[in-house]
Amino acid sequence: MATARAAVLLAGFILSAVILMPLQWFGLKFGLTYARSLPNRYHRFLCRLVGIRVTVRGEPYRGGACLITANHTSWLDIPVIASLAPCSFVAKSEVAGWPFFGTLAKLQQTVFVERERRTRTVHSRNEIHTRIAAGDRLVLFPEGTSSDGNRVLPFKSALMSVAQLAIVNGEEDREDNLVVQPLSVAYVKLNGIPMGRYFRPFFAWYGDMELFPHLWEAFSLGPIEVIAEFHEPVTIREIGNRKALAAYCEARCQEGLVRALHGRADEPQVALAAPQEIRPLAAGA
Template identity: 30%
Template sequence: MILALRIARLVVHLLSGMLICALFFPWIDRESREIHIRRWSRHLLAICNVHVQITSGSAVPRAQALVVANHVSWLDIFVLNALYPCRFVAKAEIRAWPLAGWLVEQAGTVFIARGSRRDLRRAFEGLVGALKSGERVAFFPEGTTAPQGTLLPFHANLFEAAVDAKSRVQPYAIRYIDHQRKPHPAVDFVGDMTFVQSVLAILSGKAIHARVTILRSMKAEGANRRDLAERSYQAIREALGIPAPAAEPQADGQPEGDEDPDNAQAQQA
């Protein structure tokens, strides 16, 4: 009964979000859209019984920044948007999520198809333009989700957007715990699990506590994208309490396995 009620509330909330995007987003300014996105994301998390807590700092930094975070679940997007809305770069598969995929697209998400240099270039140009206009943009440099307690090597190419825009890089560390402060078993979105299966697991489970650690931001102007990726990786790894890997991560490459990383600037400019 409780699960059925949560599912019904979620469907109604998704449909209301689609209505808002279709009727109001084309006519309102960016600030108003961000207010709607923040409120809608917070309501979504409440329906999913997710409670967000910032574990460092008393306020969310609102300055122009390239936000990077570890990637555990589809919840990550809405957790970050509940704090302060960002324009996201995400893998193209997200567009196929029932209802939610359309919503995140309307919120300004830029999608990258696996192995597509054209998509990567388009995403890069969009990131630079958004940063220069004062927006906060975000991506998950692991390129895919990973189980809690694991941090995959960071792809470095999109860090170049912060360099070109003379912006800052703002790392966030996200973890999801249960009432015993252990990794919540319902949150990991990995392997062959579908989006619907993940949603049902979360709606069926107990309360989820999303802990977001806001780490020290980094000046990108004059920096190297690989260095920014490596520093972000180490900061997030330490915040999550993950042991250092036996070999340092190769912090380069393009999301989802794109090749020819050394030609990133030529491809992206």
């Protein structure tokens, strides 16, 4: 049954992506409005297909441009976070060259960063800033890699420097006013039972794990439950500097992860579904 489940889900994932890829390319090529919301709708479908039930805590920032900083556990973070609202991601440049997944990332207008070349950091920072200033919601994983899902790794502050730049709106220059919101993502249950340290590596993708075998293994298991918690948004003016901002976001994500893994995430639940609203998403709905 596990093998059959994995085969059906993997086939559904690949087939649905292949069908939608030309449509998304066409929308981006000609600047059609649906190209912004289509990835969000696709990831909501993918969560339902795989059996990912997302519980959302806290309030996402709705006041305009925003940089989301999240802890990174798995490739599953992408459909989980992208199912919450239209957004794009910041990823390492190597992802652009990955077969199939690199194309998907480009179609979601991912910003690719050459993390090993300091001379490219300023260019990446400026591109991120330009996208956010234009109204895009970008998701950054400041750990720089993925973890085992049981802890949050130190947040790197280099790309946080984008928050030091100004957002220009017409003739108004609002210096240091870029909003940054931490988002913690925790994988908490498998088949309705607390996941624990034994099963979490089946979903956490880190170290030297191969992607496709890990994908197959994750698809072979039952439905999972994820808690995504939005934390208090801040600006760099409020927090002081980019290192303090990185420390703040790391602390909030760590607190949210620990709360979720210990079953203490009891804040009022918020929704999840339409591009302009958020409501609970039930597995298999």
